[in-house]
Amino acid sequence: MAETDEMLMLAVRSGDVAKLGILFNRHSRALFEFFARLTRSRSLAEDLVQDVFVRMLKYRETFRTESRFKAWMYQIARNARFDHYKKHEIENPFPEGGTENLESRSPFPVDHLEHQQQTQLLECALYKLPSEKREVLILSRYQDLKYEQIAEIMGCEVGAIKVRVHRALKDLREIFMRLSNERLPCNVKKPENNLRIM
Amino acid sequence: MQCEEAREQLTDYVTNSVEEPLAPALAQHLTKCEACRSETEELKALWTGLGALPTAQPSSELQVRFDSMLAAYRDGLDHARTRSWWHSANSWFGALWPRQPVLQFGFAIAFLVLGVLAGYQVRSVRSVRSVPPASGNQVNNEIANLRDELFQTRQMVALALMQQESASDRIQGVNWSYQLQKPGTEVLTALLETLMHDPNVNVRLATVDALRQFGDQPIVRRGVVDAMARQQSPMVQIALIDLAVDLHEKESIDTLRQLTEDQTINTAVRERAQQGISKLE
Numbered sequence: 001m002a003e004t005d006e007m008l009m010l011a012v013r014s015g016d017v018a019k020l021g022i023l024f025n026r027h028s029r030a031l032f033e034f035f036a037r038l039t040r041s042r043s044l045a046e047d048l049v050q051d052v053f054v055r056m057l058k059y060r061e062t063f064r065t066e067s068r069f070k071a072w073m074y075q076i077a078r079n080a081r082f083d084h085y086k087k088h089e090i091e092n093p094f095p096e097g098g099t100e101n102l103e104s105r106s107p108f109p110v111d112h113l114e115h116q117q118q119t120q121l122l123e124c125a126l127y128k129l130p131s132e133k134r135e136v137l138i139l140s141r142y143q144d145l146k147y148e149q150i151a152e153i154m155g156c157e158v159g160a161i162k163v164r165v166h167r168a169l170k171d172l173r174e175i176f177m178r179l180s181n182e183r184l185p186c187n188v189k190k191p192e193n194n195l196r197i198m
Numbered sequence: 199m200q201c202e203e204a205r206e207q208l209t210d211y212v213t214n215s216v217e218e219p220l221a222p223a224l225a226q227h228l229t230k231c232e233a234c235r236s237e238t239e240e241l242k243a244l245w246t247g248l249g250a251l252p253t254a255q256p257s258s259e260l261q262v263r264f265d266s267m268l269a270a271y272r273d274g275l276d277h278a279r280t281r282s283w284w285h286s287a288n289s290w291f292g293a294l295w296p297r298q299p300v301l302q303f304g305f306a307i308a309f310l311v312l313g314v315l316a317g318y319q320v321r322s323v324r325s326v327r328s329v330p331p332a333s334g335n336q337v338n339n340e341i342a343n344l345r346d347e348l349f350q351t352r353q354m355v356a357l358a359l360m361q362q363e364s365a366s367d368r369i370q371g372v373n374w375s376y377q378l379q380k381p382g383t384e385v386l387t388a389l390l391e392t393l394m395h396d397p398n399v400n401v402r403l404a405t406v407d408a409l410r411q412f413g414d415q416p417i418v419r420r421g422v423v424d425a426m427a428r429q430q431s432p433m434v435q436i437a438l439i440d441l442a443v444d445l446h447e448k449e450s451i452d453t454l455r456q457l458t459e460d461q462t463i464n465t466a467v468r469e470r471a472q473q474g475i476s477k478l479e
Binding site: 050 | 215
């Protein structure tokens with residue numbers, strides 16, 4: 001039976017730091033995606049992933065036997081991102097008013113033009129959400145986390161997370177509808193280095 | 199279930215997070231309520247659409263950076279283990295030191311006072327033994343050495359000058375001997391040599407004056423008497439007679455008599471010699 005994340009991290013804590021390599025293989029991709037969706041910058045997302053694993057080594061003593069690895073990891077991830085913006089004094093890394101060209105980034109064939117446009121609009125809408133709402137949506141939609149886990153990561157009640165996801169989804173729908181009606185070009189800033197899309 | 203309550207649960211429904219007791223009632227409401235059903239469809243489409251958004255891929259550099267970071271960290275740990283004895287000793291001493299700042303401050307003051315007291319103690323013991331400070335001795339020795347070196351230099355300068363071809367240089371050399379309180383035999387011999395053999399009268403006269411200060415030296419007294427007999431210059435002879443008289447050199451009486459009896463010698467010299475004899479006798 002494969003070792004659980006918690007067993008691996010406890011081994012790292014007791015000095016077997018090589019085990020961190022297994023944890024990296026398991027979670028670096030999801031972490032990268034989390035940061036990439038939040039920051040829309042591949043280089044920054046990679047920097048932050050590296051920072052998270054450095055912090056895991058540095059603060060490995062804080063991982064307790066009863067800790068859940070994923071929650072602990074995302075707590076570190078949120079702190080790393082917070083510290084990064086604090087250090088660089090950027091409130092919102094993607095202020096409105098930029099432009100973005102999503103051509104050639106869509107996973108859909110060209111003949112699905114309508115679908116492609118819908119996807120573009122939805123992506124625009126997501127990045128027009130305030131970052132705290134975007135974060136909770138990303139955690140619940142992409143990171144395969146239950147409300148209970150998100151509540152643990154964010155340090156609040158499950159009920160509060162429910163409300164946040166609810167509001168975030170409603171806001172997203174509103175922005176999406178507005179963009180659909182306006183049919184305006186997306187006003188999301190282009191990331192500084194092009195994201196390679198699956 | 200009413201619409202208001204149902205709408206609060208719609209997001210949970212879409213995200214598959216509806217709490218178990220509420221699920222049947224919500225499902226029932228949705229079959230009845232067209233508005234709630236349509237909103238559910240919209241939210242579901244949105245949620246599905248989010249899942250279909252493009253995903254970024256990390257570059258291969260991410261793995262490389264992680265591997266090198268981990269390797270560096272492991273190297274650091276290995277290195278730290280080899281130093282662990284030092285750390286354990288350090289932490290043992292560190293554990294002895296109090297954590298509270300007030301206690302730390304108190305300890306620091308106590309050690310300072312102890313140090314000052316110990317310093318006074320050592321000093322008083324030393325003064326009882328009346329041991330002169332080592333540094334004082336050292337300074338005295340250095341001063342003595344310097345004096346000795348200065349003296350040697352002056353002697354060398356005097357001797358060197360007395361060998362010069364220029365008469366004025368030789369006079370300067372003779373005058374240098376004034377700066378030597380207790381000149382060595384070497385210098386005195388040189389002075390007497392000059393007195394005997396220097397071709398220049400002025401140099402020989404200066405030498406007579408210089409020798410006056412060393413009149414208590416036997417070698418000088420003997421030299422003066424010897425030179426008196428051999429000098430050809432009346433001025434130098436008179437200077438020598440005066441010197442011998444001033445030094446109360448009784449052994450010069452014989453020489454003086456020979457001078458008075460020698461008819462070839464200058465009259466003024468013979469008279470001076472006669473006066474000298476009468477003063478010395």
